Amino acid sequence: MRKFFTLLSLLVMASMVLAACGTPAPATQAPAATDAPVATDAPAATEAPAYHGTLRVNLGSFPDMLDPQKSSFVNEIAVLKMAYEGLTRLDGDLNTVPAAAESWKYNDDATELAFTLRSGLTYSDGSLLNAARFEYSLHRNIDPATAGEYAAITDDILGAAAWRTCTESCDDEKAAVMESVKASHADGAACTGYEDADCNTLTLKFPQPAPYFHTVASLWVTFPAKQELIEAGGDTWWLDGANHLGNGPFVVSNLEQGVNVHFTPNEHYWAGVPTYDLDYSFITDGAVAFEAYKNNELDINGLAAEDLATVQADPVLSKEANIYPGSCTFAVMFHQLKAPFNDPKVREAFAYALDREGWVTDVLKGLGSPTLTWIPKGFPGYQDGETRWGYDAAKALQTLTDAGYKVEGGKLIGTDGKAIEITDTFSDTPRNRTRNEWLVAKWKEVLGIDIPLNPVEPTTYTGLTKDVNTAPQMFILGWCADYPDPQNWLSVYWKTGAFGERIGYSNPELDALLLQADGELDPAKRADLYKQAQDMLVAGAPVAFMWNNVNTYLVKPWVTGLHQTPMDSGWIGDNDPLSITVSEPTQ
Amino acid sequence: MATGNVNHIASLDATQKKVSRTPAQEAWGRLIRNKVAVLGIILIVSFLLMAIFANVLSPHNPIQLNSGKGFLPPAWVEKAADGKKGEADFLLGTDTLGRDVFSRVLYGSRVSMMVGFAPTFIIIALGTFVGMMAGYYGGRWDNFLMRLTDIMYGFPDLLFFIIALISLRDTVIGQFMNGLFLLFFALALINWVGIARIVRGQVLSLKQKEFVEAARSIGVKDSQIMFRHLLPNVWGPVIVQGSFMIPGMIITEAILGYLGLGLKPTTNPDAFFITSWGSLMLDGQTSINAQPYLLLSPAVCVALIVLSFTFLGDGLRDALDPRMRGSQ
């Protein structure tokens, strides 16, 4: 018996000790802040130091991967883009502006692109950053040994696709890419390595004209993580915050998996030094994150549709809500090869029957805007005034009847007199449940057709929708811009063999038009060609364009100078962190 | 003489009948004297009636959308956090699409009651059968049961449910009964060993008793011994254990529903199972600021029904085994 009590008390004590072990003296509680270069430099200054705030942002779930050439998720990019910077970047109006590269130049037929780096460019520790670093990043991105999940984005580079998908004896393919991505001196002389200060030119070669590629170069896959740190750190080099020695506006000062990423300003950033620290939290539960925001533990947090009405009714919170257009278009995808949607008239009828305004008010609670076209507002290539296939209940039924269809007993009867089963497949999340419940209820109301719901586990759903043979008859899917260029919207999605193929879409006429547009050097002509292409796309009603998302953030009043862009991915204003100021919180 | 004798026996018979009731009657008597257990029974019966007559009791069809009436607060709220006022028509307010929360909670009771009872029946039937075989015949049956128990006890329940439900939900069994069948099946699969172990233990001790020995020695068939003599004696502990299992399963359904693994949604307004308390709580969790009653109402219902079954279980245990009064 005594043994038992000893054991019990040991157990209790052990847990107490464990809990207590975790409590260091108060002085060491904020190691992150004291490590900051700002703090150590501060005593030298004679004038009163300006308030040095910390911007606290919730990013949701913790990144699985923080490797510029392997990452692909929004929360991963949000970390990387603070620590690193690519050759170019996007400004507040989505123009591509110089970043690490001071300028760039295409050759006459846009099959070659040369970037010239800023002189005196350094990493955050003051070490030299030359073109050879970017050359390494692009090589590493294409290298099949890296097998980056976003690697295909640079396939426009000559030989890239071949090397990237090569599985054995790839020396020839590798050599080809070494030639088409090359760092050099301004006069073309070969670089001698990472210490070569005159190595400031990076030349890329394309098999086809690619006049949009300077925009692609703003993506994280070009971020120049250091080769020596990657190789010394092995496969998990990125887990150690110290290995993220970058050229972005911030420096990673603390990286604790699952808990926190803390940044301090980069004193060597070419465009200036941010005046605040940046701190990322990782709260996955929306209701908990909202409580944290209300409790002044976060300065920026996403705003969910469910909380919108509460926020708008609150005199304080309503002033802190920021709602502005996003970068995605959502549509009801119809499988072009599966009955009844192989008939364009049925697709038209279902598109007519879609009350987009009602959807936005009832389901999205106003957090979205209805659309009838593909490229969203605010992006180059947006076409105002599209009215085709807009909501019209009478026309919807009329179109069906005219095409020889009937609706009887909740079923769609085809032209051959046979009933056609229609189901609505969706990825089973609580949000999607309510959305699709609304959708089929409305179709029932307008068309009189009963459409059973088919919820599928999310990853299974992804697997189904990837392949033209398993893709469901009808489902909602969206596309979000990788970079703001019509090429990314139209060619990357709708060309034969691209993403649109999963619903069986293939239009040779459109392909020809897009090929012409992609290679066109005159911006005005190019824009016009893309306009024609989008017109052609909408005319065939391949899908029912439905809505554009909006970015919604709550921002505390002491955070000012945010530049909203549709391409904000991690948080509001993250494309231009230098313009943000954080003043002292008022409780 | 003869008549007198008969009369005497008859009267003895009559007095005996009056005094000694069957064990089941005695247990029942003890059960209904237990106030808390009676409260539990009343609540369970009310929930059962609620589940059966949900379609009659609901003021609205639970999947009826009401455009523009999303997130109404309960009827008695004058001004909610989002500035809306309750409507008398919607007693507990509405959800994001304007569906009546009260009606949805009523319908949700169907799934919870089913999830409490259906797997329990499977568990009891299967567990009693295997436990009886293992206890009576021993040998291979017994080894089989004990090895299976080791595996089942080692597999953390929730983890098994999650992986089984995700893996199989898009197969034929996963689609059957809107996904409920798979849920029952998984719940039963994990829990039946517990019952089997109890039955085995009871049978092992009963096997040594004189009446079994006697029956065996006069050549009664094994199957008859098992069903006539052993079965009636193992019912008590099995029923008690079963009543403790029910609340566990209701909570599990709620948690799985919260993880999005419960009942699949339906669009058919005449469907029997439309929503479950677990899925309602999942909706309620995301909209806790806008409409807290979407979370509160099903949470209170789950708590009540779980408590009722716990009370009933306590009462049953005390009633069926007076010696064990108050112990686990």
Next chain:
Amino acid sequence: MSTYFIRRFLWLFPVLFIVALITFVLMHAAPGGPWDRDLSARQVDAGTQKVLNAYYGLDKPLWRQFTAYVFGDVSAKDGKFVCGVICGNLGPSYRVRGSSVQDILFKPPKGKSFEYSRFGYSLRLGLISLAFAIVLGIPAGILAALKQNSWADYLSGFISSIGISVPNFVMAIFLIIIFATGLHWVSVVPKNWDEVKAWVLPAVVLGFGTLAFTARLTRASMLEVLRQDYIRTARAKGLHERVVIWRHMLRNALIPVTTILGPALAGLVTGSFIIETMFSFPGMGRAYVTAISQRDYSMILGTTLLYVLMVSLANLSVDFLYVLIDPRIRLEE
């Protein structure tokens, strides 16, 4: 008796093997694979997927993948033999590429000690919750039994009922609203898990069920002991009531309680994924649930095996403890 325990211990290996097999079959029955992303992300290009499958051996037949996981196989990278689970290698994670599952679970961040690994965090939370459950649950149960049918009994019964009947995600959000947003006693999201108060809410929510169970069990077993003859004898002898309670009653009444400690700890460490989501806790419970939806096969198998091992060892140690504490018990099958 030692042969009994040795036999029980050896039997763990076939159990682990069968569990691995069941889990393997189930997870491969689910459509989709580790490179399928949720729809908000851009999907991995088909060519890259092929390269990745070849690298991880996912292009091999399923039985080969299973034996490779359990026993080991020749690596596609350099042709060397890589040992499987039997050597303690839980396999490569497909989501956190470059890390093995054991690294993700057991390796602390650079410069920190073991308790800062995911497993360490979960273990600490489990121990604290268990301590909370025992420290409050046992006295509550004792008090309830000694003062049967008093207000103390009813109060303890009421609190136990809450612990058993309210799902923990509901309790978590309400406690956050009350103690963090309302009273500001703790922060909603602890940035720093070195602060003691950060652990309070997660431990309370996680341990509440165990607390309720412990209190009920203690009460029941105290009541059982109360009626025993030796207690009556002790009282009749005129022993002081305190002596009777401490020396005679508690000793015997707490035996059943000890038997739940092991499984309870295993249950607390493994069953924390909802708590982890609600409190943004960096433990290992969430790793399992996200791994299933991400089809991170090694992670699913690795965590499952780890859990099964923990639960089985806990059960075994309970039986062992039982024999040590109570010599009346004879173990046999």
